[in-house]
Amino acid sequence: MTIAPHDQTRGDSAQFIEFGQSASLSRNEVASLCMKAARGAGLSWGLAEEAGFAAEWLVHHGIDGPSHLYAHLDQAQGRAWCDLCPTVTPGEWRAPAGYALCPIALGATLCDYAGLPEGIKVGSSLKIGTVDHPVLLIPFLAGIAVSNDILFDIEWAGGTASLEGGHEALMQAVSVLGGQRVPIKLTARFGKPQAAKGGKALSISAETIAALNSLAMRTTVPSSESSRAGAGSTTTDND
Amino acid sequence: MFQSAHNATSPTAPFRRPASQVMQLERMGCSHPTRLSFLRTMLRRLHRENWTVDRPVWDVDDTGSGHAVYRTRCGGRTYSLVAFAHDLPDDMRSDRVIATAWDATFTLFDGEPTLADIARLRDNVPIQEAGRISTRELTLARANRSVRLFHHVVDALSQGRQPDPAEIADIGYLMRTTAVYGSGKFGAADRSDIADRPELAAPFQVEMLTVWLIRAFTVDIAEHMAMVKGGNRAISLDRNLRRTLGVGNSTGLGMAPFIVRHPVLLNNWMMAREEALARVRAQAGATQSTIAGLRVALDTTIQNAACWTSRHPVQVPKLADLRTDVRLLSDTVKAWDFDQPHPWDALWRWGQDALSCEGQEALLSVMLEPHGDLVDDLADCMGADEAPSFCINGAMRVSELRAILEQHYGWALSIDFTTPENIARFWYVSEEKLEPRLGERATEDGATLEQPLCIARLAAELDDTLRDRDGDEAVAAILLAHPEHRYVIRRVQIAQNHPYAEVQDNLIAAAMLPIDLLRCKLSFFGATRFDPRSDRWVRINLFQGTPFPDEIGLEGMQ
Structure with missing residues (x-):
């Protein structure tokens, strides 16, 4: 007999992925796992939610958001907020000295400032310091685009990408932005963005799942005897 | 509207x-269940739309092992409960650290499963969390017998007599579900994939349909075992007695955060x-x-x-x-x-x-x-489509944010979070079970890993920060300076247009009862016979007194 509760009462809110193979994850699983991983890597709860949102958006559009997110979190984990976030001034947002901007922090802040003088607006450009994994910005820009009738162009030394033109443009942008760590220039033009359709279901690699899971596990607490005691039944399930 | x-x-x-x-x-x-509870909504719809339910597959052997399919047809769609029956010795049921030990496991399949689907599901559904399901599946669930009542009913029916109504009334169900997972868990279809179907638009409809079909299975498996035991002497359960059986459910802390998180x-x-x-x-x-x-x-x-x-x-x-x-x-x-x-x-x-x-x-x-x-x-x-409310309005002024706090969070701002009894607990996720738990701050480790479920304290901390800021400042500037407030600022902005969004109590107070959170949620499901077994887990009954699938159209569907 075990002295642990029989846990008749397993809930519906926790989600960690505990298997050693690649898998097609549901959007709910992606958002939940990536949110926990981002929190485990040191982002605040609210920003960790943004990370979950971004990864889920990318997966929904057929892009391996979890792998991009892990690649970013792996090198940014534990950094202080001031070493992740932009310094915001009209027309130019600077990266922290010696570091690349966190694309989650940058993306969320771009959304927050949309419509404010310091933010991106139609007919203008915004210079932004070095951004880590700028592909993770795309979900945030897509949100701003739809809400504000904006078409975005992204420029950097050696390349450009446009988010105009539906799924094809999106995949093109992802292929050229993937793996970059560069200063960028965002240009906003007026126009109705074409909604990118959902992409094909894609399989997330076992390595990415395991890596995100190990970050997510940092948000958990080893159980104590007292906490086990009240969580579920301590009697048998034979009544 | x-x-x-x-x-x-x-x-x-x-x-x-x-x-x-x-x-x-x-x-x-x-809270009590009402006619707006989700299981009532489902029953009304399937009555109104004249859904049909049959059982095209019953492949269960004399040990009680095998599988069955319950097929529900409605407005051009089919949903099939695939039930796996297991021959579980009593000692396995009592030793629940083994994750494969349930009397029955289930999935609700979107459509009609092929033999290949059944084979795939047989490899995954019986092992529950250790397996994977696909976007063709809408839920994953398992149930254990109420051993006493199950034995009593099987014994009686096998001997050609009806079970004792008092015994049935005492327990109220033949099986108790211990989890019903939906919404993309373990690879299942996401809620967003199915939410636009009229029959699934209301909350938790696939979960309710799953449990209602499980209820039919619990009687069928009891009658099957009675037949195995009694042969020609065995009889079916009286229809009136059958109505008094629901499906039991055990629910613990794992469910408590749901209504706070949504x-x-x-x-x-x-x-x-x-x-x-x-x-x-x-x-x-x-x-x-x-x-x-x-x-x-x-x-x-x-x-x-x-x-x-x-x-x-x-x-x-x-x-x-x-x-x-x-x-x-x-x-x-x-x-x-x-x-x-x-x-x-x-x-x-x-x-x-x-x-x-x-x-x-x-x-x-x-x-x-x-x-x-x-x-x-x-x-x-x-x-609820929760996506629109995820977006924070960064252009809002600090003065407006403070006004919302004063209007909707006065209850939170009046709590003194410097007293030990008001910060006595902390919510966390256990490494061992990956489930929400409640710890004692004064005596247990782990408070640095606290989950953001005490909205009252988060709101009070935000209020403290805002006191020192210029009222004309944009919320965006607060978020940039204080990323730790991002979570609660999102909620405060939601509360502006959603007056019933917050549980207006201190969820880390010494005297807080998690079962109160559970009862509220379960009553919206339509649960009855709420029976707490501690301050943090309960047993309930679902569908007691309602019609069975072969009674659609009869009294009780409303």
């Missing part, structure tokens, strides 16, 4: 209860229920049929209160209150002057003075019961 129906100038506005009353945890912990959804559930009550109260008069309906509903409530047992020290006095209240209510209704102006409102006001919290919430339920024509459309407003 819903937002406009709920505005302050609507004729029902004067009859609405304020969130400051409705959202207190103690009152939420007295503020828009909680708001919509509460708002629909409160608007329903307001519509009933706002009526100028009462018809003979609604008065008769009230009396029938009250009789059912009295019977239910009489059969509802619990040994838990919190629930025992609440049940005593309820029984006293429903008797008083019954006597009062017999003599009630329904010819007076606004008789329903007068009855409600009487209840507020005369009844305990349990009795008041039971009164709400019985007052809605005869008013289906007036309130059932509100069931369509209880789902």
